[in-house]
Amino acid sequence: MSMTTPPPTPGGVPPGWYPDPATPAVERWWDGTTWSAHTRPAAVPPASSPGRGRTVALAAVAAVVVAALVVAGVVALDGDDGEEPGTAGPPATTSASTTGPAPTSPPSTSPAAEDPxxxxxxxxxxxxxxxxxxxxxxxxxxxxxxxxxxxxxxxxxxxxxxxxxxxxxxxxxxxxxxxxxxxxxxxxxxxxxxxxxxxxxxxxxxxxxxxxxxxxxxxxxxxxxxxxxxxxxxxxxxxxxxxxxxxxxxxxxxxxxxxxxxxxxxxxxxxxxxxxxxxxxxxxxxxxxxxxxxxxxxxxxxxx
Structure with a gap:
């Protein structure tokens, strides 16, 4: 395998993960002397790959949304109001729900709407x-x-x-x-x-x-x-x-x-x-x- 040695640093090139010279989309392990056969996906995509950068950016946004939902779920299940899990009130509305028109509720068909x-x-x-x-x-x-x-x-x-x-x-x-x-x-x-x-x-x-x-x-x-x-x-x-x-x-x-x-x-x-x-x-x-x-x-x- 003929590859370019990682850029030199003071004291030599220490072992670590570096962009693979042959495949920039992945990183390859440098053992301090030569390249190994071990690779992994690149942690940060190259600036010359706009399509992949957009995909990674969307994935990052999705990860933030998932994390926010997880945090909201933990707060709802572990609130300090003394309620047991599963008995908490409805989830808090997001900022988006406060800026749009209020949803129209369908006519009530519950027993409470009937003559008791x-x-x-x-x-x-x-x-x-x-x-x-x-x-x-x-x-x-x-x-x-x-x-x-x-x-x-x-x-x-x-x-x-x-x-x-x-x-x-x-x-x-x-x-x-x-x-x-x-x-x-x-x-x-x-x-x-x-x-x-x-x-x-x-x-x-x-x-x-x-x-x-x-x-x-x-x-x-x-x-x-x-x-x-x-x-x-x-x-x-x-x-x-x-x-x-x-x-x-x-x-x-x-x-x-x-x-x-x-x-x-x-x-x-x-x-x-x-x-x-x-x-x-x-x-x-x-x-x-x-x-x-x-x-x-x-x-x-x-x-x-």
């Missing part, structure tokens, strides 16, 4: 009232519009399962030939009883199953401006103080007037909700966008 006193059932065109001591459960089986009493307790028939003292939900009626509110309610009540107080989807029997029932109410009812019908059963369950279940059928206030059923499930006994709450919720069911019942007397006839 009502639960909407857009499919059936109604809203359910949230009474005092009731709430919108965060986790709803089947995704049906639901209100329930606050808090849970170990189910009497399955201590590792949590139960609610009261639950009400609404759903569209399907797969039936019933054409009147009375027929729909009488057909649905057994289904509602099984859904709430028999075996659940995981095979648990939270109330030990249904032992017997008796009808305690069966009458017309006005719901969301429609003439509907309700059937209420008192249940004796295998475990616990028993329960009440009710099916309330009426036609949707929407143009289709499809049959709707609202199901009620209350624990019996002194800790359960008062039965008067069933009537209060029934009176509080309104057409979406309305603050009144919307009129009285529309019949429940599918397709009418």
């Amino acid at each position: 006193t009502r639960v909407a059932d857009p499919l059936n065109g109604i809203t359910l009232p949230v009474l005092k001591g009731w709430e919108k459960p965060k986790y709803i089986s089947g995704g049906v519009p639901t209100i329930a009493t606050t808090g849970t307790y170990p189910c009497p028939g399955a201590a590792d399962v949590n139960c609610r003292r009261g639950t009400v939900n609404s759903r569209t009626v399907s797969g039936t030939d019933a054409a009147t509110p009375e027929a729909v309610a009488k057909e649905d009540i057994a289904l509602a009883a099984d859904a709430f107080f028999e075996e659940d989807v995981l095979g648990n029997r939270p109330y030990g199953g249904i032992v017997s029932h008796k009808v305690v109410a069966a009458r017309p009812a006005v719901v969301a401006g429609r003439t509907g019908y309700l059937v209420r059963w008192q249940l004796t369950t295998g475990k616990g103080p028993g329960a009440y279940v009710q099916s309330l059928a009426f036609s949707s206030p929407l143009g289709s007037e499809s049959p709707v059923v609202v199901r009620f499930a209350f624990d019996a006994g002194p800790e359960g909700p008062p039965l008067a709450a069933m009537d209060e919720i029934t009176k509080g069911i309104l057409p979406i966008g309305s603050t009144t019942s919307g009129g009285v007397g529309a019949p429940l006839t599918p397709g009418s």
